[in-house]
Amino acid sequence: MADHSADIASLGDLTGKRVLVRSDLNVPLDGAPGATRITDDGRIRASVPTIKRLSDAGARVVVVAHLGRPDGAPDPEFSLAPVAARLGELLQRDVAFASDTVGESAMATVAALADGDVAVLENVRFNPGETSKDDDVRRSFAGQLGQLADAFVSDGFGVVHRKQASVYDIALHLPSAMGELVAAEIDVLRRLTVDPERPYVVVLGGSKVSDKLGVIDNLLEKADKLLIGGGMVFTFLAAQGHEVGKSLLEEDQLDICRGYLREAAERGVEIVLPADIVVDTTFPTGDTEPQPQVVAADAIPADALGLDIGPESAKAFASALADAKTVFWNGPMGVFETDAFAGGTRAVADALTRMDGLSVVGGGDSAAAVRQLGFDEAAFGHISTGGGASLEYLEGKELPGIAVLERD
Ligand code: ADP
Ligand code: MG
Numbered sequence: 485m486a487d488h489s490a491d492i493a494s495l496g497d498l499t500g501k502r503v504l505v506r507s508d509l510n511v512p513l514d515g516a517p518g519a520t521r522i523t524d525d526g527r528i529r530a531s532v533p534t535i536k537r538l539s540d541a542g543a544r545v546v547v548v549a550h551l552g553r554p555d556g557a558p559d560p561e562f563s564l565a566p567v568a569a570r571l572g573e574l575l576q577r578d579v580a581f582a583s584d585t586v587g588e589s590a591m592a593t594v595a596a597l598a599d600g601d602v603a604v605l606e607n608v609r610f611n612p613g614e615t616s617k618d619d620d621v622r623r624s625f626a627g628q629l630g631q632l633a634d635a636f637v638s639d640g641f642g643v644v645h646r647k648q649a650s651v652y653d654i655a656l657h658l659p660s661a662m663g664e665l666v667a668a669e670i671d672v673l674r675r676l677t678v679d680p681e682r683p684y685v686v687v688l689g690g691s692k693v694s695d696k697l698g699v700i701d702n703l704l705e706k707a708d709k710l711l712i713g714g715g716m717v718f719t720f721l722a723a724q725g726h727e728v729g730k731s732l733l734e735e736d737q738l739d740i741c742r743g744y745l746r747e748a749a750e751r752g753v754e755i756v757l758p759a760d761i762v763v764d765t766t767f768p769t770g771d772t773e774p775q776p777q778v779v780a781a782d783a784i785p786a787d788a789l790g791l792d793i794g795p796e797s798a799k800a801f802a803s804a805l806a807d808a809k810t811v812f813w814n815g816p817m818g819v820f821e822t823d824a825f826a827g828g829t830r831a832v833a834d835a836l837t838r839m840d841g842l843s844v845v846g847g848g849d850s851a852a853a854v855r856q857l858g859f860d861e862a863a864f865g866h867i868s869t870g871g872g873a874s875l876e877y878l879e880g881k882e883l884p885g886i887a888v889l890e891r892d
Contacts, residue, residue, distance in 0.1 A: 490661040490889060492537065495635050499542035500599050504633035505663060506650050507531040508640035508869065509549035509567045509604075517560040522570055527642070530869050532574050534639045534663035535602060539575070544597035546632055547571070547604045548585070548650050549640065556612035558584075568604035579604055585611055586628040594632050605632075614649045626653035639663025642870035644885030645877075651885040660889055665869065670886060672844055672866045673877045681809035681841055682708055687801070687832055689714025690815025690849065693737045698879030699814065700744055709754045709808075711801050713793040713817035713828055720745070720757055726782045729763070731790040756804060757781065758828075760794025767791070768822040776824045791825040792818025798831035805832070809841035813850060814875065820853045829853050837863035846874040 495503075511527050513520045522528070531547075538545045547568075554562040565581055572579035580603035582593035593603045608614045613625025626649040630636075636658040638644065643651050644666060654660075662670070675681075686707040688696055693716040704710065712720055715732035722728050723741035748755045762776050765788055778794045779785065793801070798817075805811060813836060817828030833854050836843040843865040845851055851867050861867055868874040877883055 491667060492637060492661050492663065495659060495661050498538060501543050501635055502546060502594060502597070502633040503538050503543040503635045503637055504546045504548055504629065504654065504658070505535060505538065505637045506640045506643070506654070507535070507547055507549045508642035509564065510551055510642060511567060513566065517563065520566050522566060525570055527869060528567060528570050528574060530665055531639060534637060534665060536575060537664065538637065539600050539602055542599045544594070544599060545602040546594055547602065548608050548629065549604070550609040550614070551607050554607060554609050556609065556615070558610045562607050564604055564607050571604060575602060577602065582606055586632065590632060608650045622649045623653045625649045626657055629654055630657035633658060636660040637663045638885055638889060639665050641666050641669045641873055643873070644870070644883045645873040647884040652888050655888040662889055669868060669870065669874070673874060675842055676810065676812050676844060676878065677706060680706060683808050684810040685709045685711065685805055685808040687711045687713070687811065687813040688815050689716065689817045690847065691715040691732065693719045693734055693741065696815065697740065699875055702878060702880040703812070704744065704747060704751065704753055707753060709756060709804055710748065711756045711804060713758055713797070713801070714815045716815070717758060717793070718790055721781055727784055727786065728790065729784045729786050729788045731784065756800065758793040758797030759800065760796045761790040762792040762794050762818065762825060762827070763788035763790050768819060768825065774822060774824040793828035795827065798828045802831050802835040805835035805839055808839055811836055811839065811841070811843045812878070813845050814847040816849055816853045820857065826857060830857050833857060833859050844868065847871045
């Protein structure tokens, strides 16, 4: 992608201008409607710098966002009202809330804004036009949104891979710019794909190979080393002819994994698979005490399933990461949710905090693992807020919400 996208400064003097900001405020909620609690406000916090910058510049800020997956109609369970309240606390100022997105309440709320004021519109997915597959339906809804503002700022990184009205079509209606969060995420992703500092090591894990094929495909062309752990490793081990017992195995991906092993050898990219594996006879349920056992990766017993990379492998992965200058890590090395199988994930996370250079963590569960295992998030170069969007970027796909800002 070319680097000619507009930043907020390109919108000129914002005093008195109505600026529509698409943020990603899709936070986890707990409790009944009317008495909900936000269990993790990370995405709201990540949205604050752009909103604050616009407000400080004298804009009349109109925040548009979604929560959950309502069915294109109002549903109190998915109201953004508690999110607007939390945003107000974080901004330390009053935040107005419109009980609809483009209706009477939204129009009145926006009309009442003074310079520097902030309003949040109700869940944009209460309108079927937001996610419609019909371009005309989406465009017409985006037109209604566009009436509420003089400019658009795209700051919802978690949704920029979606061709939706408040992400994509709106930018065709209004002068548009990238918000600070999106600009920072894209900057990091560029450093992972364009001329990365070497050695460049990619660590992949998580549950399924099939989820990550596109990323492996694209990064095999760019990385120097690929370390593989997690559930996906067993399809690679099986592709090498090893018995994997009851471990996660995607039979239909065996040929593809063989292809990757061959391609890596041809390109001189080193694929590092674990030499030892932590196994148990059942998947951890919390009901019974785990009985972890370390076995060689080529000697997994038929009645065992692999739940983490072993201690030797954890050491080998950590030392491969020690002198890396660029690292992208996606997917836990084991079932980290259970402490007995968290060692590999802990070792990789720890190595990322110690290396010099750019360390990037992508993926919802990987980011959760880092927090759950007690690491200081500031010790990592970057923890992406948008799993799906960063993976699609690293697959080499165009992100509609970015492309629309970068068009000439
Ligand atoms: P991310 O969200 O970071 O992209 P994924 O969603 O791909 O990561 O995978 C995360 C899940 O993978 C975790 O819940 C973890 O328990 C699971 N996992 C890791 N290793 C294994 C394994 N050996 N067997 C089964 N599941 C695994
Ligand atoms: Mg996940």
